[in-house]
Amino acid sequence: MPAKDAPIVIKKYANRRLYNTGTSTYVTLEDLAEMVKKGEEFTVQDAKTGEDITHPVLTQIIFELENKDGQNMLPIPFLRQLISFYGDQMQMVVPSFLEQSMLAFSKEQERFREQMKSTFGKTPMDVMKGAAPMKALEEQTRRNMELFQNAMRMFTPFPAQGAGPAPAEPAKKDAPEKPDELKELKEQLAAMQRKIDSMG
Numbered sequence: 753m754p755a756k757d758a759p760i761v762i763k764k765y766a767n768r769r770l771y772n773t774g775t776s777t778y779v780t781l782e783d784l785a786e787m788v789k790k791g792e793e794f795t796v797q798d799a800k801t802g803e804d805i806t807h808p809v810l811t812q813i814i815f816e817l818e819n820k821d822g823q824n825m826l827p828i829p830f831l832r833q834l835i836s837f838y839g840d841q842m843q844m845v846v847p848s849f850l851e852q853s854m855l856a857f858s859k860e861q862e863r864f865r866e867q868m869k870s871t872f873g874k875t876p877m878d879v880m881k882g883a884a885p886m887k888a889l890e891e892q893t894r895r896n897m898e899l900f901q902n903a904m905r906m907f908t909p910f911p912a913q914g915a916g917p918a919p920a921e922p923a924k925k926d927a928p929e930k931p932d933e934l935k936e937l938k939e940q941l942a943a944m945q946r947k948i949d950s951m952g
Contacts, residue, residue, distance in 0.1 A: 759793040764805060770796070785813050845941055852945050 760774040762784065772779045772794075787794055788810075796809040817823050837846050 759795045760787075762794050762796045762809075763799040764796055764809065765799045770809075771799070781809075781813050781816055784809070785817065788813070845937060849941060849944070 760772060762779065763771045763773060765771065770779045770781070770784070771777075772783075774794075784794070784796075794806075795804055796806045797803065798805050814826075818826060834846075837843050
């Protein structure tokens with residue numbers, strides 16, 4: 753039996769079946785998605801090796817959800833931008849930035865949920881007024897995307913080795929690389945995080 757607050761262990765077998773050790777039942781990716789929505793903590797382990805494979809399984813859940821009709825959440829420009837950061841020196845900064853951005857958005861979503869609940873909870877005629885919270889949500893999403901794109905533009909003056917200069921700002925060939933470049937990047941990221949927090 754796992755400890756009371758310990759994450760539930762899901763074992764994945766060679767036949768790709770998933771076994772919930774908490775309930776002693778086999779589960780599907782859809783079941784795991786529901787557990788995530790309910791806030792249930794779990795880790796996925798390879799049944800044979802004991803290796804933690806939570807990350808690839810969660811990624812697979814997103815892939816499955818994105819392939820369902822009408823469920824696409826990740827816009828193509830965002831996916832392209834995200835892919836472009838793999839192998840780039842900014843790769844180590846992106847996860848932290850995305851995590852903090854999602855935390856800030858999660859705080860905002862509660863406010864939007866309350867707005868929509870109060871609007872849609874009234875008479876059918878009042879449902880038409882639901883455009884106001886939706887507009888606010890769209891505006892917040894647009895601001896979040898702008899903030900992310902601006903933050904990434906701040907970090908792109910340091911092109912990867914062998915890459916050409918960034919289109920927005922040519923690389924300065926005669927400027928030597930500073931040893932404290934990473935420190936500067938972290939400071940810039942912290943400044944952007946403070947900006948996100950102040951928006952919340």
